[in-house]
Amino acid sequence: MKLAQARIDIYRADGYLRIPAVFTPEEMKVLRADCYAVLSPDRGHADGNVPELNGVATRVGFGVDLDSRAVAAAARLPRILGPVKQLLGERVYLFQTRVNAKMRRVGEGYPWHTDFANWVNDGIRRGSMEDMITVGVLLTESTPENGAMRILPGSHRHGVGEWFFDTKSVGYQSYNAPEAYVERMISETPPVFVEGGPGDMVLFAPELMHGSEKNRSDEDRLYLMFVYNRSDNLPVESEIRREHMTPYVNYPYRGDLTELADDAIATAVA
Template identity: 30%
Template sequence: MKLTTEQLAQFDRDGYLFFPGLFTPEETQSLNDAVPELYSRDEDYNIREKGKTAVRTNFATHMYSEPFAKLARHPRMIEPVEELLGEALYMHQFKINGKMAFEGDVWQWHQDYGTWLNDDMMPTERAMNVAIFMDEVTEHNGPLMFIPGSHKKGVVNAKHDLTTTSYPLWTVDNDLIRQLVQRAGGKEGGIVSPKGPAGSMILFHSCLVHASGSNLSPFNRVSVYLSLCAISNHIRRHKRPEYIAHRDFTPITCLPDDCLTKDYPVDLPWKDGVPASALKTSLEEINPERKAA
């Protein structure tokens, strides 16, 4: 999937692109069907909402679930990022965020690269997220909120929030959020929330400041996120378990465009369980000269 000249200019200006209904209901069916069983697993890679049983994030799904292993190699999700970054990519992180009905908690204002820099020692912001809606996203079920153009600010100061939710995050100060929103247009477009049917896709810059409110509605808002990083920009530290920050820098090879509706072989290295090595962490910097596998 190639981006147009207008889309490239829009991404440079706003820091994100939105593709409503890019994947069909047929394409997303096998993904949706797999989620309940994945969320039911009592595994470390299922992070639950603080004080609740609802899953907040299911990590590394592409390592043990066939439908999501195919999605992780889908050209509609991989090729636009390859075009924007200008080189081959590896999977830094893969997750299914479950903003579940009545129980989905907030995601504070943050930049994804802030976490990747502080926790994983990712050298630069040459990485970004691609998200696909598994449910319809409306104004009622906790949609993402972006501050358009905030990626132009580069990496901003952040604090490590270890208490607000069940997942630690490097969050942005409220005063800076006010400034960024005002610069982006204040009440007239300073915050945007892409909404649309299941199968819609968002691509956004790793420095784009974003957040989402809690989901008090009776409607789930589940989304899949591929965090894709340029091979040359691989992380330099293994502070977090591998199911959160991957350590295999092998370039992603795309499957055919119809891979979600047809059978294609995919590797599932963790189908029999997460290896003990994936849980080991270290604060030491790894060799920056290490080459992709």
């Protein structure tokens, strides 16, 4: 798949782009089942999972593709890699795969931040929208009540923004935006919820401000996230400034990605 110029223009102006109905219901069934399995302590790479601060559920499962052939295939589908290569260039690798789980009633939120404030501290030097991109696949409904991601459209134009080293909010080391900066940014651009249903996709830039509230509903909310980076923008080991609870935050394989066939999820599980 290739993005039409009008969609590229929206992405560049707003720092994000929603694309509805990218996956079929059958594909979603497979991906969702695999992602739930990854969130359980029985997964192959159980050291990829990070718990909620309250300890009652898994918050994020990293390295999802290591335990799911369907997810590994999804990350290489032309529907995703086509647009990613249009925006970043031909040589890209997977920087990170993760499931952001927000379990019913217990899944906590995320303070406002830009992802690149975190990744620059993981040794990545360049985080513009031409260098990196996150592709989020909605595995469930995403609503304000169940903790849909909120973003500030256009905020990527401020670059990585202000940040502080936060060891408290979420239970692991992260870099979040100071309150006064968030207030200033919100007064400039009102937040927008990333609402949608299973199979929808959202692309967003590393310098886009975003965050979310806890899940107050009786339904789980799950996103499957793929982060792509240009192959000439690898992390610089000597510039890593935070420690992780799991080895799979900076994805361990760095080979250039090539597209599979469009039915690769079905063939991965056949």
